[in-house]
Amino acid sequence: MITTEYRAQSGLRHVGNIALVGALVGLLLLTLGALIDDPEQFWRSYYIAWLYWTGIALGSLGILMIQHISGGVWGATLRRLLESAALTLPWMGLFFIPVALFGLHSIFEWSHEGFMVGEVLSQKKVYLNVPFFLARMVAYFVIWTALVMLLTRWSRRLDGTGDMRLSGRMRGLSAPGFVVYAITMTLATVDLVLSLDPEFFSTIWGALVTISFILAAFSLMIIVLSLLTDRGPLRPVMSSEHFLDLGKLMLAFTIVWTYFSFSQFIIIWSANLPQEAVWYTVRLSGGWGWMGLALLLFAFVVPFLLLLSRPLKESHRALVIVAGVVAFMQYINLFYLSVPSWHRDGLHISWMDFVAPIGFGGVWLLLFSAMLRGRPILPLYVLPERHPRDRRELTHVGN
């Protein structure tokens, strides 16, 4: 059992400064882009960047609940980070309000009067219309926020009281909570990403985008853990075995992402029906095709081969580089899923697509470190309490 409190400040101060600069410069340049360049492009860049960083928070919530359900040593050092990351969700939700008020027409074709015509689209209008879409968005964020709030509140109370029944309660909420999460994530990713091309449909979509968020969140958490180990409070706690476990999980999530991506592709490719295949025709031709190839190589082949190596996973300095590549490639993945729907005739990247994720990344990291501050960075009580294998990890503390 841990009796020493570790706090995050000392390890994350540099990150906080960099995040502040990134947030200010990124968002300032992005706003400048809206004023002097192209407002439509501004909303699109804003939206993708917002989605990626909100996705990190959502992925963290998913991993947190998986961890509560499954237990396991790997979660002990990760739990506070996941909670803090998930706590950014309501704040990230606020950044959607400008989009809802002013940006919808630049982003969603279906929001235009007179677009949803024809046999198929006119029927989809029952679901894809602005009032219902906004109502759903509110519902998603309320549900997600409620899950995060309950989990973090009980976790905080557990720190204070040591009442292990709270651990059982968190597990009890996480099991049905994950079902709710899966359903809301399926609907939300369809609304937020799939509906950019209102004619396309895919039943694996929710799983595909959710695993992308989870993978990106997991990689980012590895980076944060590594920072906190190198120059911070987790140095006495983290051993190479922890990073080995995390590396294995990152490998598994990478494989799942590839599996889902390929599943969608192979089914549409073999059926070769025009209404679905055109989605891939756009994405496999010209510049978009090169981006797809880059995804295949750097989001799957290279991380997969590297993560097979045990020494690499045990060394967090090497692992953190792979995690950085994976997290970045998942941004590219989101870009590749979304942006071709706006630019079907070929690759299109604006300078605002570079500054927006930096700006939102800065904002997100500021929120994240604010949530992390003031709480012990390790949960004081972890289930199961007694098993020697878990105790071994915890006995490192305080040495």
Added chain:
Amino acid sequence: MKLQTPIYGLLAEFPGEHELLVASRAVRDAGYRKIDAYTPVPVNGLSEALGLQKSRVPLLVLCGGMIGGATGLLLQYWSMHIYYPLNIGGRPTDSWPAFIPAAFELTILFAAFAAVFGSFALNQLPQPYHPVFNVRSFEKVSTDGWFLAIEASDPRFDYGPTRRFLESLGPVEVSDVDH
């Protein structure tokens, strides 16, 4: 087999995982090399404590997987494109996306075979007889017995001192193991 030692070795039973780990480390530090541990469940860190060489199973699995993947791709390429080209939906006969699922399955299959049969071979299994079976209490190894054996063929093995050394490590009992 020529029997060069009067007994196979000494077998010590320990009350738990932790005690076994500590004892293994002590025995290894005392210079014994022909040692082995027997436990009802896998014990994290036991191989390191015993100083066993790194397992070669991962390498076998990697080779198995690569051979399986290559077999899957080549088999389909040969049968679909060279030996018996068949027009399916007007696609080229060497359409690689269609080859991936079966190649993936063969990768898994061969890797799994390599893992199972590789560890059987490296462990010299099946092995219907082993001297430690002669110790009555060894039956507990499949329920709650934690055992550590020092073989008599170890150069540092010397019956009296080795037995006393094992007894000093806090075992439940130390038994002689007949061949």
